[in-house]
Amino acid sequence: MDQTHTRALEALQPFIHLATSNSATSPRFVANIITNATSSPQTYVFAELLETSTIQALRSPDTPAEYQGYLKLLEIFAWGTWQDYQATPNLPKLSIEQTLKLRLLSLLSLAATVKPLTYQALMSALSLSSTAELESLVTAAIYASLISARLSPATTPPTVTVTAVAPLRDVQPQSLPKMVTLLTDWETRCGEVVSDLEAEIARVKENAEKRHAKERAYQTHLEEATKRRQEAVEGSNAGSGRGRAGVYGRRGGARLGAGMGNKREADDIDHDDGYWESGDGESGSRMDIDEGAGSRGGGSRHSKRVVGRKA
Structure with missing residues (x-):
């Protein structure tokens, strides 16, 4: 979009040069500059041309009536719309190129201000009689990089969805x-x-x-x-x-x-010396010695000899 603005400024420079030349003296010559500038396919900004003294000289009361409307026409192309043109009397008649240019510029203003942008609203604002004319105009604006948009004729109501608008409209003083x-x-x-x-x-x-x-x-x-x-x-x-x-x-x-006490207690108790006391008052050893083994008498078991001391 910025490149579009740059190209539009470059396209306007030849007309500014003509307006500031010494030959730009007659109102008719100035009117021709305005007509050619507004008809050029690449010119979309006009503020610099409006600021020149030659263009502003058309405000003079001495300007013939047939040329006085050209200054107002250039102002409409700079920041106005198609509706402004129709509502202003005594303006020059537009050519086919000027008509297309003003409608394209008006589409830029409408895309930035009107939401949603319906077919009906655009056709009314631009004085278009059919949806085909509207779609052709929107398509031309898209291809000229003036807007980024999508046509939605099947929606209810049919709308034009605009996602970007080129900064090509001048600011009214x-x-x-x-x-x-x-x-x-x-x-x-x-x-x-x-x-x-x-x-x-x-x-x-x-x-x-x-x-x-x-x-x-x-x-x-x-x-x-x-x-x-x-x-x-x-x-x-x-x-x-x-x-x-x-x-x-x-x-x-x-x-x-406890161990020492037990030892003392053990000393106080008679030691078991291996002898025993029989039931009849005799004491003897707890161990019996069998003398029968190897003794005479053969298979009879001899009495045991009790070994030990008597009590």
């Missing part, structure tokens, strides 16, 4: 104060939005810092508690070891004392 006011209001709103965003960012950072500080404090408290718990467990383990050693010492001494 009377609209500049209004535009300045709008831009100033927009700048003020943007400043307020920026201030609100900065305040929100500061609040988020403050909350984040508080949260981080709380997390650090919690982590520190957790580490201290873990350390105290570990020290307490280590101290408890050390105390348990000393207690076990004392218990083991006491238990060992008890066993030793």
Whole structure:
């Protein structure tokens, strides 16, 4: 789209050169410049041509009436529409090329202001009698890179969906104060939005810092508690070891004392010397010696000899 604007400015330069030349003195010559500029296929901007003194000279009361309307016609081509042309009296009649050019420029303005862009609205604004003429005009605008659009004749209602518009319409001088006011209001709103965003960012950072500080404090408290718990467990383990050693010492001494007591008690008890006392008052040894083995008498078992001392 920017290349289209550049080409339109380049296409206007020859007409500006003619308007600023020394030969551009008669109203008729100036009118011819305007006619040719508005009929050229590549010219879509006209502000620079309008600013020349030669074109502005048509405002003079001395300009013949038949040429006075050309200045207004050029203004309509610069920032007006087809409806403006029809509503303004005493304007020159348009050629076929001028008619197509003004309708294309009007389509740019309508595409930027009217939503949705229906077939019916466009046909009424551009004085077109059929959908075929409208579709042909929109197609010409697309191929000329004036708009990016899609025709939707099957929708209800049929519409032209425009996605991009070339910046080819000039700004009317009377609209500049209004535009300045709008831009100033927009700048003020943007400043307020920026201030609100900065305040929100500061609040988020403050909350984040508080949260981080709380997390650090919690982590520190957790580490201290873990350390105290570990020290307490280590101290408890050390105390348990000393207690076990004392218990083991006491238990060992008890066993030793018990053993010594048992030994003394054993000394007080008669030792078992291997003798026994029979039921009839005789004492004898607990071990019987069989003398029958190898003795006379053969297979009879001899009486056992009791070995031992008598009580």
